Amino acid sequence: xxxxxxxxxxxxxxxxxxxxxxxxxxxxxxxxxxxxxxxxxxxxxxxxxxxxxxxxxxxxxxxxxxxxxxxxxxxxxxxxxxxxxxxxxxxxxxxxxxxxxxxxxxxxxxxxxxxxxxxxxxxxxxxxxxxxxxxxxxxxxxxxxxxxxxxxxxxxxxxxxxxxxxxxxxxxxxxxxxxxxxxxxxxxxxxxxxxxxxxxxxxxxxxx
Amino acid sequence: xxxxxxxxxxxxxxxxxxxxxxxxxxxxxxxxxxxxxxxxxxxxxxxxxxxxxxxxxxxxxxxxxxxxxxxxxxxxxxxxxxxxxxxxxxxxxxxxxxxxxxxxxxxxxxxxxxxxxxxxxxxxxxxxxxxxxxxxxxxxxxxxxxxxxxxxxxxxxxxxxxxxxxxxxxxxxxxxxxxxxxxxxxxxxxxxxxxxxxxxxxxxxxxxxxxxxxxxxxxxxxxxxxxxxxxxxxxxxxxxxxxxxxxxxxxxxxxxxxxxxxxxxxxxxxxxxxxxxxxxxx
Numbered sequence: 001x002x003x004x005x006x007x008x009x010x011x012x013x014x015x016x017x018x019x020x021x022x023x024x025x026x027x028x029x030x031x032x033x034x035x036x037x038x039x040x041x042x043x044x045x046x047x048x049x050x051x052x053x054x055x056x057x058x059x060x061x062x063x064x065x066x067x068x069x070x071x072x073x074x075x076x077x078x079x080x081x082x083x084x085x086x087x088x089x090x091x092x093x094x095x096x097x098x099x100x101x102x103x104x105x106x107x108x109x110x111x112x113x114x115x116x117x118x119x120x121x122x123x124x125x126x127x128x129x130x131x132x133x134x135x136x137x138x139x140x141x142x143x144x145x146x147x148x149x150x151x152x153x154x155x156x157x158x159x160x161x162x163x164x165x166x167x168x169x170x171x172x173x174x175x176x177x178x179x180x181x182x183x184x185x186x187x188x189x190x191x192x193x194x195x196x197x198x199x200x201x202x203x204x205x206x207x208x
Numbered sequence: 209x210x211x212x213x214x215x216x217x218x219x220x221x222x223x224x225x226x227x228x229x230x231x232x233x234x235x236x237x238x239x240x241x242x243x244x245x246x247x248x249x250x251x252x253x254x255x256x257x258x259x260x261x262x263x264x265x266x267x268x269x270x271x272x273x274x275x276x277x278x279x280x281x282x283x284x285x286x287x288x289x290x291x292x293x294x295x296x297x298x299x300x301x302x303x304x305x306x307x308x309x310x311x312x313x314x315x316x317x318x319x320x321x322x323x324x325x326x327x328x329x330x331x332x333x334x335x336x337x338x339x340x341x342x343x344x345x346x347x348x349x350x351x352x353x354x355x356x357x358x359x360x361x362x363x364x365x366x367x368x369x370x371x372x373x374x375x376x377x378x379x380x381x382x383x384x385x386x387x388x389x390x391x392x393x394x395x396x397x398x399x400x401x402x403x404x405x406x407x408x409x410x411x412x413x414x415x416x417x418x419x420x421x422x423x424x425x426x427x428x429x430x431x432x433x434x435x436x437x438x439x440x441x442x443x444x445x446x447x448x449x450x451x452x453x454x455x456x457x458x459x460x461x462x463x464x465x466x467x468x469x470x471x472x473x474x475x476x477x478x479x480x481x482x483x484x485x486x487x488x489x490x
Contacts, residue, residue, distance in 0.1 A: 021228040040276075047308040051340040054359050096344075103347045107399035111429060119427030176419045180436075183415040184282055186235075186463045187437045190456050191281025193235050 011200040014192050141169040219477040234466045238458035253442040255432030256410050265298040267382035273310035279389030285440035285453040286412035287387045288318050293447050295324040303335040306392035311337040311361050330369040337361035343396040350378035350400045378405040387412035
């Protein structure tokens with residue numbers, strides 16, 4: 001019973017959202033959109049409360065009095081609704097930003113700089129010709145793209161040509177991003193179409 | 209000449225609804241009647257398969273369901289087939305998610321589909337639920353699991369779960385798998401699990417993130433990756449569990465063909481229009 005009802009709600013909301021594509025903006029699309037936003041926000045609030053209970057309130061009630069400090073810091077965020085005490089909300093946000101950057105910056109030099117530089121030392125002799133060509137292309141694209149963002153020297157003459165190669169390398173990357181973006185969006189649509197046809201229409205028509 | 213220009217103008221300014229309807233038809237037909245186009249296995253997918261195959265039985269694998277409902281059509285099939293392979297190999301998955309709905313999606317759409325005879329929750333797999341705090345939360349989890357997830361998804365204290373008795377930090381994981389649609393994503397996992405704890409990382413990627421992911425694979429920081437629905441289809445073939453992804457790949461191919469043809473026609477029309485305009489001027 002609940003499964004069938006869920007399937008119907010699922011199908012109606014899917015069609016309402018897709019309806020934006022053909023007739024354009026309409027009331028059904030808006031309703032489906034607002035339902036989605038409401039449900040998502042409500043769910044996030046519930047999960048947030050659960051985290052505060054498990055990581056803050058429960059340990060505090062169990063005797064870990066110091067857990068009061070992060071709870072108070074968290075509550076300070078809400079002072080932004082007050083003109084007089086709004087500045088207090090900056091403290092927990094500054095703490096979050098600072099600790100967040102500190103946590104990630106520790107590994108960034110290794111992951112995004114050192115290991116990437118090491119991986120760019122590629123062989124062009126003693127390997128198959130196709131691998132050698134591929135490595136040469138990678139090296140040219142890498143150096144020319146880096147040069148494209150090199151602003152301290154005026155890029156003219158031969159230097160400009162290197163910069164142009166860098167620009168074309170970037171264009172190829174943007175093309176790859178655009179193509180993969182298309183594939184991601186198509187997969188989402190295929191997922192919905194597959195649901196509508198196989199899980200909704202077929203059983204409804206007695207075909208599945 | 210003007211007539212030609214009119215046609216090119218019409219092509220360039222084609223009503224977008226015609227394209228939408230064309231795409232709907234081209235996707236619907238292969239879903240109703242699949243063609244069964246051949247699927248070739250890519251090198252990166254093979255690396256993923258080989259690595260999981262070589263893991264000893266009982267190894268603990270962290271699986272990050274870093275997606276919400278909107279990302280599920282692309283990441284869900286990958287997560288499902290990874291989890292099935294993990295259960296087939298008698299590995300022990302720990303499910304986590306930095307997205308509020310990831311852990312629930314695992315319980316709703318992944319776990320019920322798994323063929324896992326004799327496997328018991330708490331002994332053979334656990335779902336630790338939502339990890340708040342983004343990368344900071346992941347870092348805290350990696351250092352001390354119970355500090356950030358004292359209770360699992362079902363609100364059971366983690367110390368009561370048999371499987372978790374000897375697992376205290378990321379150092380106890382033999383592998384981490386992340387399927388992400390944004391943040392937290394492979395970069396966060398790479399920094400916090402791989403760089404800080406040496407945990408090998410496999411990525412189930414959304415196709416849109418693949419160009420940004422490839423440098424990490426080429427630099428051997430990521431063991432392997434699967435790319436979107438296609439990657440899931442390849443993995444389903446490799447593990448002999450053909451399912452949703454394999455069935456949907458015909459529709460994906462059909463869609464790509466339509467988009468390819470439309471791009472070619474659009475560009476040809478643009479070039480032809482420029483050519484005819486120049487001729488008229490001269």
